[in-house]
Amino acid sequence: MIKISDRVKAIAPSMTLAMSARANELKAAGERVINFGIGEPDFNTPANIVKAAKDALDKGYTKYVSASGLPALKKAIAKKLKEENNLDYDPSQIIVSNGAKHSIFNAVFATINEGDEVLIPKPYWLTYPEIVKACGGVPVYVMATYRHGYKVTASQIENMITPKTKMLIFNSPCNPTGAVYTEAEIRKIADVCERYNLTVISDEIYEKLIYGGETHFSIAAVSPAMKEQTIVINGVSKSYAMTGWRLGYLAAPEHVAKAISSFQSHSTSNVNTMTQYAAVEALSGDNKPMREMVETFGKRREFMINKLEEMKTYGFDFVKPDGAFYAMLLCDNLYGRFYRGRKIRGSADLSEMLLEHKKVATTPGVVFGDDDFIRISYALSEEDISEGLERIIEFAKETEE
Numbered sequence: 001m002i003k004i005s006d007r008v009k010a011i012a013p014s015m016t017l018a019m020s021a022r023a024n025e026l027k028a029a030g031e032r033v034i035n036f037g038i039g040e041p042d043f044n045t046p047a048n049i050v051k052a053a054k055d056a057l058d059k060g061y062t063k064y065v066s067a068s069g070l071p072a073l074k075k076a077i078a079k080k081l082k083e084e085n086n087l088d089y090d091p092s093q094i095i096v097s098n099g100a101k102h103s104i105f106n107a108v109f110a111t112i113n114e115g116d117e118v119l120i121p122k123p124y125w126l127t128y129p130e131i132v133k134a135c136g137g138v139p140v141y142v143m144a145t146y147r148h149g150y151k152v153t154a155s156q157i158e159n160m161i162t163p164k165t166k167m168l169i170f171n172s173p174c175n176p177t178g179a180v181y182t183e184a185e186i187r188k189i190a191d192v193c194e195r196y197n198l199t200v201i202s203d204e205i206y207e208k209l210i211y212g213g214e215t216h217f218s219i220a221a222v223s224p225a226m227k228e229q230t231i232v233i234n235g236v237s238k239s240y241a242m243t244g245w246r247l248g249y250l251a252a253p254e255h256v257a258k259a260i261s262s263f264q265s266h267s268t269s270n271v272n273t274m275t276q277y278a279a280v281e282a283l284s285g286d287n288k289p290m291r292e293m294v295e296t297f298g299k300r301r302e303f304m305i306n307k308l309e310e311m312k313t314y315g316f317d318f319v320k321p322d323g324a325f326y327a328m329l330l331c332d333n334l335y336g337r338f339y340r341g342r343k344i345r346g347s348a349d350l351s352e353m354l355l356e357h358k359k360v361a362t363t364p365g366v367v368f369g370d371d372d373f374i375r376i377s378y379a380l381s382e383e384d385i386s387e388g389l390e391r392i393i394e395f396a397k398e399t400e401e
Protein backbone atom coordinates (compact mmCIF):
# COMPACT_ATOMS: atom_id res chain seq x y z
CA MET A 1 0.00 0.00 0.00
CA ILE A 2 1.23 3.50 -0.82
CA LYS A 3 2.12 5.35 2.37
CA ILE A 4 1.09 8.96 2.87
CA SER A 5 3.92 11.27 3.90
CA ASP A 6 4.05 12.50 7.51
CA ARG A 7 3.59 16.09 6.37
CA VAL A 8 0.42 15.39 4.45
CA LYS A 9 -0.91 13.11 7.19
CA ALA A 10 -0.70 16.08 9.57
CA ILE A 11 -3.19 18.07 7.50
CA ALA A 12 -6.76 18.10 8.79
CA PRO A 13 -9.63 17.44 6.37
CA SER A 14 -12.03 20.34 5.88
CA MET A 15 -15.11 20.00 8.10
CA THR A 16 -16.86 22.67 6.06
CA LEU A 17 -16.87 20.46 2.97
CA ALA A 18 -19.07 17.83 4.59
CA MET A 19 -21.45 20.57 5.70
CA SER A 20 -21.75 22.16 2.26
CA ALA A 21 -22.20 18.73 0.67
CA ARG A 22 -25.15 18.11 3.02
CA ALA A 23 -26.59 21.58 2.28
CA ASN A 24 -26.41 20.82 -1.45
CA GLU A 25 -28.12 17.46 -0.90
CA LEU A 26 -30.99 19.17 0.92
CA LYS A 27 -31.27 21.79 -1.83
CA ALA A 28 -31.34 19.09 -4.50
CA ALA A 29 -34.17 17.43 -2.55
CA GLY A 30 -36.18 20.65 -2.95
CA GLU A 31 -35.60 22.22 0.49
CA ARG A 32 -35.19 25.99 0.75
CA VAL A 33 -31.78 26.11 2.42
CA ILE A 34 -30.55 29.48 3.69
CA ASN A 35 -26.81 29.41 3.24
CA PHE A 36 -24.89 31.49 5.78
CA GLY A 37 -21.86 29.32 5.06
CA ILE A 38 -20.93 31.17 1.88
CA GLY A 39 -17.30 32.33 1.66
CA GLU A 40 -17.50 34.28 -1.56
CA PRO A 41 -19.42 37.25 -3.02
CA ASP A 42 -22.81 36.29 -4.44
CA PHE A 43 -22.17 38.65 -7.38
CA ASN A 44 -21.09 37.80 -10.89
CA THR A 45 -17.68 38.96 -12.07
CA PRO A 46 -18.18 42.45 -13.58
CA ALA A 47 -18.78 42.42 -17.35
CA ASN A 48 -15.71 44.53 -18.23
CA ILE A 49 -13.47 41.94 -16.52
CA VAL A 50 -15.14 39.00 -18.26
CA LYS A 51 -14.76 40.84 -21.58
CA ALA A 52 -11.03 41.31 -21.02
CA ALA A 53 -10.64 37.53 -20.67
CA LYS A 54 -12.75 36.91 -23.79
CA ASP A 55 -10.70 39.44 -25.74
CA ALA A 56 -7.51 37.75 -24.60
CA LEU A 57 -8.80 34.41 -25.91
CA ASP A 58 -9.89 35.98 -29.21
CA LYS A 59 -6.46 37.52 -29.62
CA GLY A 60 -4.84 34.14 -29.09
CA TYR A 61 -3.26 34.97 -25.72
CA THR A 62 -3.37 31.34 -24.77
CA LYS A 63 0.32 30.52 -24.47
CA TYR A 64 2.72 30.27 -21.54
CA VAL A 65 3.80 33.54 -20.01
CA SER A 66 6.45 34.27 -17.38
CA ALA A 67 5.94 31.84 -14.46
CA SER A 68 5.81 34.67 -11.94
CA GLY A 69 3.14 36.62 -13.85
CA LEU A 70 2.32 38.61 -16.95
CA PRO A 71 4.54 41.74 -17.00
CA ALA A 72 1.50 44.00 -17.63
CA LEU A 73 -0.27 42.53 -14.60
CA LYS A 74 2.77 42.85 -12.33
CA LYS A 75 3.03 46.48 -13.41
CA ALA A 76 -0.67 47.05 -12.61
CA ILE A 77 -0.22 45.41 -9.19
CA ALA A 78 2.86 47.57 -8.43
CA LYS A 79 0.81 50.66 -9.34
CA LYS A 80 -2.07 49.54 -7.12
CA LEU A 81 0.26 48.90 -4.18
CA LYS A 82 1.84 52.33 -4.61
CA GLU A 83 -1.39 54.29 -5.03
CA GLU A 84 -3.62 52.46 -2.57
CA ASN A 85 -1.20 51.14 0.04
CA ASN A 86 1.70 53.57 -0.15
CA LEU A 87 4.05 50.67 -0.89
CA ASP A 88 6.84 50.94 -3.44
CA TYR A 89 7.52 47.61 -5.13
CA ASP A 90 9.31 46.91 -8.37
CA PRO A 91 7.33 44.47 -10.58
CA SER A 92 10.18 41.98 -10.04
CA GLN A 93 9.12 41.79 -6.37
CA ILE A 94 5.62 40.61 -7.26
CA ILE A 95 4.58 37.00 -7.86
CA VAL A 96 1.20 36.11 -9.33
CA SER A 97 -0.19 32.73 -8.22
CA ASN A 98 -3.35 30.60 -8.32
CA GLY A 99 -5.31 32.49 -5.68
CA ALA A 100 -4.25 34.17 -2.47
CA LYS A 101 -4.27 30.73 -0.85
CA HIS A 102 -1.53 29.62 -3.20
CA SER A 103 0.40 32.86 -2.56
CA ILE A 104 0.27 32.19 1.20
CA PHE A 105 1.43 28.63 0.66
CA ASN A 106 4.34 29.88 -1.46
CA ALA A 107 5.28 32.50 1.12
CA VAL A 108 5.34 30.00 4.01
CA PHE A 109 7.03 27.27 1.97
CA ALA A 110 9.79 29.69 0.95
CA THR A 111 10.58 30.94 4.45
CA ILE A 112 9.75 28.34 7.11
CA ASN A 113 12.09 25.54 8.19
CA GLU A 114 11.22 22.36 10.10
CA GLY A 115 10.20 23.22 13.66
CA ASP A 116 9.92 26.98 13.17
CA GLU A 117 7.05 28.47 15.17
CA VAL A 118 4.45 30.58 13.40
CA LEU A 119 2.14 32.84 15.40
CA ILE A 120 -1.47 32.83 14.25
CA PRO A 121 -4.15 34.99 15.89
CA LYS A 122 -7.15 32.84 16.76
CA PRO A 123 -9.94 32.64 15.53
CA TYR A 124 -8.05 32.12 12.26
CA TRP A 125 -8.82 31.37 8.64
CA LEU A 126 -8.75 27.58 8.76
CA THR A 127 -6.14 27.18 6.02
CA TYR A 128 -3.30 28.99 7.86
CA PRO A 129 -2.42 26.23 10.36
CA GLU A 130 -2.67 23.54 7.70
CA ILE A 131 -0.28 25.39 5.39
CA VAL A 132 2.16 25.93 8.25
CA LYS A 133 2.05 22.22 9.16
CA ALA A 134 2.42 21.19 5.50
CA CYS A 135 5.62 23.26 5.38
CA GLY A 136 7.05 21.68 8.55
CA GLY A 137 6.28 24.65 10.80
CA VAL A 138 4.48 24.64 14.14
CA PRO A 139 1.36 26.83 14.49
CA VAL A 140 1.22 28.72 17.79
CA TYR A 141 -2.03 30.51 18.54
CA VAL A 142 -2.58 33.93 20.03
CA MET A 143 -6.13 34.24 21.34
CA ALA A 144 -8.18 37.17 20.04
CA THR A 145 -11.09 37.32 22.42
CA TYR A 146 -14.63 38.46 22.01
CA ARG A 147 -14.09 40.98 24.82
CA HIS A 148 -11.33 42.72 22.85
CA GLY A 149 -13.25 42.90 19.57
CA TYR A 150 -11.51 39.74 18.33
CA LYS A 151 -8.18 41.54 18.01
CA VAL A 152 -4.84 40.48 19.48
CA THR A 153 -2.60 43.05 21.12
CA ALA A 154 1.10 43.64 20.62
CA SER A 155 1.85 42.43 24.16
CA GLN A 156 -0.11 39.21 23.64
CA ILE A 157 2.05 38.55 20.58
CA GLU A 158 5.24 39.39 22.46
CA ASN A 159 4.28 36.98 25.26
CA MET A 160 4.07 34.07 22.83
CA ILE A 161 7.50 34.63 21.26
CA THR A 162 10.18 31.97 21.89
CA PRO A 163 13.62 31.56 20.30
CA LYS A 164 11.89 29.37 17.67
CA THR A 165 9.32 31.99 16.60
CA LYS A 166 9.92 33.02 13.00
CA MET A 167 6.67 34.39 11.68
CA LEU A 168 3.34 36.07 12.32
CA ILE A 169 0.40 35.52 9.97
CA PHE A 170 -1.64 38.68 10.18
CA ASN A 171 -5.07 39.08 8.60
CA SER A 172 -6.94 42.38 8.56
CA PRO A 173 -9.82 42.59 7.68
CA CYS A 174 -10.15 39.19 9.27
CA ASN A 175 -11.97 36.06 8.22
CA PRO A 176 -13.86 34.82 10.28
CA THR A 177 -14.27 37.70 12.75
CA GLY A 178 -14.62 40.73 10.45
CA ALA A 179 -12.18 42.57 12.75
CA VAL A 180 -10.25 45.45 11.17
CA TYR A 181 -7.12 46.61 12.99
CA THR A 182 -6.51 50.36 13.23
CA GLU A 183 -3.25 51.92 12.07
CA ALA A 184 -2.28 52.56 15.71
CA GLU A 185 -2.86 48.89 16.66
CA ILE A 186 -0.90 47.75 13.60
CA ARG A 187 2.03 50.06 14.45
CA LYS A 188 2.28 48.53 17.93
CA ILE A 189 2.23 44.99 16.51
CA ALA A 190 4.83 45.97 13.91
CA ASP A 191 7.07 47.30 16.67
CA VAL A 192 7.15 43.84 18.30
CA CYS A 193 7.76 42.16 14.93
CA GLU A 194 10.64 44.52 14.20
CA ARG A 195 12.24 44.00 17.61
CA TYR A 196 12.10 40.21 17.31
CA ASN A 197 12.82 40.15 13.59
CA LEU A 198 9.66 38.21 12.78
CA THR A 199 8.62 37.70 9.18
CA VAL A 200 5.04 38.88 8.73
CA ILE A 201 2.65 37.43 6.22
CA SER A 202 0.02 40.11 5.82
CA ASP A 203 -3.11 38.67 4.25
CA GLU A 204 -5.00 41.67 2.86
CA ILE A 205 -7.47 39.81 0.64
CA TYR A 206 -10.51 41.55 2.22
CA GLU A 207 -8.92 45.01 1.95
CA LYS A 208 -11.73 46.52 -0.12
CA LEU A 209 -14.50 45.14 2.08
CA ILE A 210 -14.38 47.58 4.95
CA TYR A 211 -17.36 49.48 6.38
CA GLY A 212 -18.29 51.80 9.18
CA GLY A 213 -15.61 54.43 8.59
CA GLU A 214 -12.60 52.13 9.17
CA THR A 215 -9.78 52.17 6.60
CA HIS A 216 -7.23 49.61 5.53
CA PHE A 217 -3.59 50.04 6.50
CA SER A 218 -0.89 47.60 5.42
CA ILE A 219 1.61 46.58 8.10
CA ALA A 220 4.29 46.76 5.40
CA ALA A 221 3.69 50.52 5.21
CA VAL A 222 4.75 51.08 8.85
CA SER A 223 8.43 51.61 8.00
CA PRO A 224 11.09 50.61 5.45
CA ALA A 225 12.35 48.02 7.95
CA MET A 226 8.89 46.51 8.32
CA LYS A 227 8.50 46.33 4.55
CA GLU A 228 11.71 44.26 4.41
CA GLN A 229 10.18 41.79 6.91
CA THR A 230 6.74 41.54 5.33
CA ILE A 231 5.21 39.51 2.54
CA VAL A 232 2.00 41.22 1.43
CA ILE A 233 -0.74 38.92 0.16
CA ASN A 234 -3.67 40.09 -1.91
CA GLY A 235 -5.74 39.03 -4.90
CA VAL A 236 -8.86 39.62 -6.96
CA SER A 237 -11.09 36.84 -5.56
CA LYS A 238 -13.12 38.71 -2.96
CA SER A 239 -12.85 42.33 -4.12
CA TYR A 240 -13.86 41.71 -7.72
CA ALA A 241 -16.09 38.65 -7.29
CA MET A 242 -13.52 36.47 -9.06
CA THR A 243 -13.18 33.48 -6.71
CA GLY A 244 -13.34 30.87 -9.47
CA TRP A 245 -10.76 32.53 -11.68
CA ARG A 246 -7.98 31.73 -9.22
CA LEU A 247 -5.64 34.67 -9.08
CA GLY A 248 -3.76 35.99 -6.08
CA TYR A 249 -0.43 37.71 -5.67
CA LEU A 250 2.29 38.52 -3.19
CA ALA A 251 4.78 41.34 -2.89
CA ALA A 252 8.01 40.62 -1.06
CA PRO A 253 11.64 41.67 -0.68
CA GLU A 254 13.57 40.97 -3.90
CA HIS A 255 15.43 37.83 -2.69
CA VAL A 256 12.19 36.25 -1.38
CA ALA A 257 10.33 36.98 -4.62
CA LYS A 258 13.22 35.49 -6.59
CA ALA A 259 13.17 32.28 -4.52
CA ILE A 260 9.41 31.93 -4.90
CA SER A 261 9.60 32.64 -8.60
CA SER A 262 12.15 29.82 -8.98
CA PHE A 263 10.07 27.15 -7.33
CA GLN A 264 6.79 28.34 -8.87
CA SER A 265 8.47 27.87 -12.25
CA HIS A 266 8.95 24.19 -11.29
CA SER A 267 5.50 23.66 -9.79
CA THR A 268 2.44 25.44 -11.20
CA SER A 269 4.15 27.85 -13.64
CA ASN A 270 1.98 30.79 -14.68
CA VAL A 271 -1.64 31.36 -13.70
CA ASN A 272 -3.79 30.77 -16.80
CA THR A 273 -3.05 33.58 -19.21
CA MET A 274 -6.60 34.88 -19.87
CA THR A 275 -7.27 35.24 -16.14
CA GLN A 276 -4.18 37.43 -15.90
CA TYR A 277 -5.58 39.72 -18.62
CA ALA A 278 -8.88 39.81 -16.73
CA ALA A 279 -7.01 40.80 -13.57
CA VAL A 280 -5.28 43.69 -15.38
CA GLU A 281 -8.78 44.98 -16.20
CA ALA A 282 -9.96 44.40 -12.60
CA LEU A 283 -7.09 46.46 -11.20
CA SER A 284 -6.86 49.14 -13.87
CA GLY A 285 -10.30 49.34 -15.51
CA ASP A 286 -13.66 50.73 -14.41
CA ASN A 287 -14.15 49.83 -10.74
CA LYS A 288 -17.74 51.04 -10.42
CA PRO A 289 -19.17 47.48 -10.20
CA MET A 290 -16.75 46.71 -7.37
CA ARG A 291 -17.76 49.87 -5.49
CA GLU A 292 -21.44 49.02 -5.94
CA MET A 293 -20.86 45.52 -4.60
CA VAL A 294 -19.09 46.90 -1.53
CA GLU A 295 -21.97 49.32 -1.01
CA THR A 296 -24.47 46.46 -1.14
CA PHE A 297 -22.42 44.49 1.38
CA GLY A 298 -22.40 47.59 3.57
CA LYS A 299 -26.21 47.76 3.52
CA ARG A 300 -26.58 44.06 4.25
CA ARG A 301 -24.13 44.41 7.11
CA GLU A 302 -26.29 47.15 8.64
CA PHE A 303 -29.36 45.02 8.13
CA MET A 304 -27.75 42.01 9.74
CA ILE A 305 -26.36 44.00 12.66
CA ASN A 306 -29.88 45.27 13.45
CA LYS A 307 -31.25 41.74 13.42
CA LEU A 308 -28.36 40.48 15.55
CA GLU A 309 -29.08 43.23 18.11
CA GLU A 310 -32.62 41.85 18.36
CA MET A 311 -31.24 38.35 18.82
CA LYS A 312 -29.48 39.39 22.02
CA THR A 313 -32.89 38.94 23.71
CA TYR A 314 -32.52 35.22 23.07
CA GLY A 315 -29.07 34.98 24.61
CA PHE A 316 -26.98 35.41 21.45
CA ASP A 317 -24.26 38.01 21.19
CA PHE A 318 -21.86 39.37 18.59
CA VAL A 319 -19.17 41.97 17.94
CA LYS A 320 -19.88 44.44 15.14
CA PRO A 321 -17.79 43.26 12.20
CA ASP A 322 -16.03 46.14 10.39
CA GLY A 323 -14.79 44.20 7.38
CA ALA A 324 -15.07 41.14 5.10
CA PHE A 325 -18.63 39.74 4.90
CA TYR A 326 -18.90 37.63 8.01
CA ALA A 327 -20.23 38.00 11.52
CA MET A 328 -19.62 35.76 14.49
CA LEU A 329 -22.70 34.76 16.37
CA LEU A 330 -21.85 33.82 19.93
CA CYS A 331 -24.12 30.93 20.84
CA ASP A 332 -22.41 29.18 23.74
CA ASN A 333 -25.60 29.93 25.70
CA LEU A 334 -27.17 27.02 23.81
CA TYR A 335 -24.45 24.52 24.67
CA GLY A 336 -25.60 21.90 27.14
CA ARG A 337 -29.24 22.42 26.16
CA PHE A 338 -31.27 19.85 24.23
CA TYR A 339 -33.04 19.99 20.89
CA ARG A 340 -35.50 17.15 20.27
CA GLY A 341 -33.67 15.08 22.86
CA ARG A 342 -30.17 15.67 21.45
CA LYS A 343 -27.65 17.56 23.54
CA ILE A 344 -25.92 20.51 21.85
CA ARG A 345 -22.31 19.96 22.82
CA GLY A 346 -20.64 22.69 20.78
CA SER A 347 -20.58 24.61 17.52
CA ALA A 348 -20.26 21.53 15.29
CA ASP A 349 -23.41 20.00 16.83
CA LEU A 350 -25.24 23.30 16.59
CA SER A 351 -24.36 23.86 12.91
CA GLU A 352 -25.32 20.31 12.06
CA MET A 353 -28.67 20.57 13.89
CA LEU A 354 -29.48 23.97 12.36
CA LEU A 355 -28.94 22.48 8.94
CA GLU A 356 -30.92 19.30 9.58
CA HIS A 357 -33.88 20.84 11.39
CA LYS A 358 -34.05 24.43 10.17
CA LYS A 359 -32.31 24.14 6.80
CA VAL A 360 -29.86 26.88 7.74
CA ALA A 361 -26.22 26.34 6.79
CA THR A 362 -23.60 28.03 9.01
CA THR A 363 -19.91 27.45 9.69
CA PRO A 364 -19.10 26.12 13.17
CA GLY A 365 -16.56 28.22 15.05
CA VAL A 366 -14.56 25.12 15.97
CA VAL A 367 -13.06 25.08 12.44
CA PHE A 368 -11.61 28.54 13.12
CA GLY A 369 -10.31 27.50 16.54
CA ASP A 370 -13.11 28.96 18.69
CA ASP A 371 -16.02 26.72 19.59
CA ASP A 372 -18.15 29.44 21.21
CA PHE A 373 -19.66 30.78 18.00
CA ILE A 374 -20.91 30.02 14.53
CA ARG A 375 -19.85 32.15 11.56
CA ILE A 376 -22.58 33.62 9.43
CA SER A 377 -21.89 35.24 6.10
CA TYR A 378 -23.84 38.18 4.74
CA ALA A 379 -23.04 37.40 1.12
CA LEU A 380 -26.74 36.71 0.63
CA SER A 381 -29.90 38.78 0.15
CA GLU A 382 -31.53 40.74 2.98
CA GLU A 383 -34.60 38.55 2.57
CA ASP A 384 -32.51 35.41 3.13
CA ILE A 385 -30.60 37.00 6.01
CA SER A 386 -33.87 37.84 7.74
CA GLU A 387 -35.44 34.43 7.10
CA GLY A 388 -32.28 32.57 8.17
CA LEU A 389 -31.87 34.49 11.43
CA GLU A 390 -35.57 33.98 12.23
CA ARG A 391 -35.06 30.25 11.80
CA ILE A 392 -32.08 30.35 14.19
CA ILE A 393 -34.22 32.19 16.78
CA GLU A 394 -36.97 29.59 16.31
CA PHE A 395 -34.41 26.84 16.90
CA ALA A 396 -33.16 28.56 20.08
CA LYS A 397 -36.71 28.91 21.39
CA GLU A 398 -37.35 25.19 20.83
CA THR A 399 -34.31 24.08 22.84
CA GLU A 400 -34.81 22.71 26.36
CA GLU A 401 -32.77 22.36 29.53
Ligand SMILES: Cc1ncc(COP(=O)(O)O)c(C=O)c1O
Pocket (backbone or CB within 6 Å): 039, 098, 099, 100, 101, 102, 125, 171, 174, 175, 203, 205, 235, 236, 237, 238, 243, 247, 248
Ligand atom coordinates in the same frame (compact mmCIF):
# COMPACT_ATOMS: atom_id res chain seq x y z
C1 LIG B 1 -8.48 35.18 4.88
C2 LIG B 1 -8.43 34.57 3.52
N1 LIG B 1 -7.26 34.57 2.86
C3 LIG B 1 -7.16 34.02 1.65
C4 LIG B 1 -8.24 33.42 1.03
C5 LIG B 1 -8.05 32.75 -0.30
O1 LIG B 1 -8.37 33.51 -1.37
P1 LIG B 1 -8.25 32.93 -2.86
O2 LIG B 1 -9.61 32.50 -3.25
O3 LIG B 1 -7.74 34.07 -3.67
O4 LIG B 1 -7.29 31.79 -2.83
C6 LIG B 1 -9.47 33.38 1.69
C7 LIG B 1 -10.63 32.71 1.06
O5 LIG B 1 -11.59 32.33 1.69
C8 LIG B 1 -9.58 33.98 2.96
O6 LIG B 1 -10.73 33.98 3.63
